[in-house]
Amino acid sequence: MRILHAYKIYRPDIEGGIPAVMSSLAEAPDPAISQSILCARRKGVARQSTIDGVPVEAVGSLGTLFSTPLAPGYIPAFLRRARSADVVIHHAPLPLTDAAILLGLPDHVGLIVYWHADIIGYALLKRLISPLIRHVLARADRIVVSGQSMIEESEFLRRHAAKCVVMPYGMNLDYWSTLGDSDRNQVADIKRTTPRHIVSLGRLVGYKGYDVLIRAMRDIDAEATIIGEGPLLTELRQLAGEFGVADRVRFAGRLERSEIRRLFHAANVFAFPSVTEAEAFGIAQVEAMTAGLPIVNTSLATTVPLVARHNLEGLTVPPGDAAALATAVNRILDDPALATRLGAAGRARALGEFDQSVFRRRMAAVYAEALQARPQR
Template identity: 50%
Template sequence: MNVLHAYKVYRPDVDGGIPEVIAKLTQPNAAGDRAEILVARDRGPPRRYVLDGTPVRAVGSFGQISSMPIAPGFPLALRAAARRFDVLALHYPFPLNDLGVALGIPDDVAVVVHWHADIIGRGAVMPLLAPLIRRTLARADRIVVSHQSIFDGSSFLQPHAAKCVSIPFGVDTSEWTTIDDATRRRIEDLKREHPRLIVAMGRLVPYKGFSVLIEALQQIDGEVVIIGEGAERDNLQRLAQRLGVSDRLRLPGFLPRDEVKAYFHAARLFALPSVTIAEAFGLVQIEAMAVGLPVVNTALPTAVPTIARDGLEGLTVPVNDAPRLAAAINRLLDDPRLAADLGEAGRQRVAAEYELTVFQSAIRQVYEIAVESRRSRSAGEQTKT
């Protein structure tokens, strides 16, 4: 199959959970499928490049408004590119995907919507966006969610239950557990320099709750590193300075995978302090669990607290509650045995339930079914005519 994955941004401009999912789904496979990626630039002129063996086309962007690229050329690029593929894999939320579909997708191209989360915080423009979103979902042959809670919480998806399938994300556990000599030395250096290290990772955007983690740091005997890029970087730095914790906070930006692995293996725990339902799953939790890190997450009405479960693979605290977040983190820092037990339970759960090959195989099967369904429909329509 030839599959085009379409989303708003991709590496190296922006990293994060959805780009990570796309990267996993575009890896070469035994079936010889061909994948390409269509995105917009975070900011800047258009470019084409190959990343990890996959061709990427990044449409030019004038910048972002509320994490949305200003890329007027994207819908036209999507429509033009779609005809070369068997499957159009649309990753949501991204309204420019809907504009591209509205311009017209060939009838014989299967459309699979990866519904990562609902659009939130767009009240003023939702009356304009909603009809476009509904049109895309009506055109879709299949809709993929990572957890049942995403379907349950979405009024957009309810009318399309028959097309929806829940497939949890997966990770390559060997990628996170295989350490070369250079990385091992880096891990030991980090442990010596930061013996009570807390690691977090994600785009520096408000819904990730990193401001809550920085507030909690006032009550934590430890140091925090938040790996990732984003528009909130300056705000987070100013907050840390105002609260007097900037000497115990690191914001290194985007890091190469080996350096991320070093921080994960050197840390005592992983924090996921997200504050809105935009954090629908929290793939990075699984990566942390694969390393054997206990997780402190928040009680969102999404998949987040069902991945690293309270008292089993981590500790779950109320949303937007810095004192409770600090207390949970301190508990794990001060009780290495509890931290080790939760971390080992998480490692075992990832190996049993979230292996990458299972995820990739399940998604490929969805694509196959979508292609067969679309071809059968197209053949039936031709017969009628």
């Protein structure tokens, strides 16, 4: 079976998020399934490569507009690649893929729409492409979501609930749970120099809510490390200066996975302050939970608060509420017993519920269902 994953961007231009889900699936060592990836560059010329054994075609891009690549070669590349696929996985949202499917997805090709999130923050764009989205969902053989609430809250998905499959993400969690001797020594050093330490991970974009975390830091006696890069770096640094917390908020930029793992094991709490439904799940939560970190997340109408649940694996606060975020973080920092309980429960939940092998096995069944729904050539 030949599987084509289609999304706007992939490694090495970006790590984490949807590309991490794609790599978790595409790297599955199954001789009966051949998987490849089509994407666009963040900005730059076309590139073909093999990443961890997976062929990746990245078409050239002039940049982005409304979070969509300006990539004129994407649709022709999709149409060419789709003709030789058995199943296409449209990692949504991406209007370019919606348009390409409308222009000509062969009838024999199974279509899985992996609905990672709705389009948030671009009301005009959403209104313009709604007919495309509805067409694609009608054509889809299966629609995969990470949580039931995503179906119930989506104007697009409710009418297609019968072909929706609820499937939590699964990751390679062994990596995040273990440390070598050298790592353990470095973790111990970090703990000595930063005994009250908050860590967060994600792109520096509006829906991640880092402005809320910076405001909350006024009332938190701790240091924070924000891992990631993005267009709001300068603005967030200025905000940290305005609120007098610049000396306690470190913007670490893009780090290697090994550095992130050390920070996860060294920190006291993982802050996940996202403010809109553009945050559908939060893979970084699972990685942090695997390292034994208690979580503070937000009560979004997505799967986010169901990954680390309130008072079980973390504490959940209203989105955009800096005071509530500060109170929750302080509770964990000031109560080692609570931190230990939440962290241990989070680790157990991550390893039991979000394992990569279970994820791959369940998705393989969805591939087969999508293909069986199509007429044979």
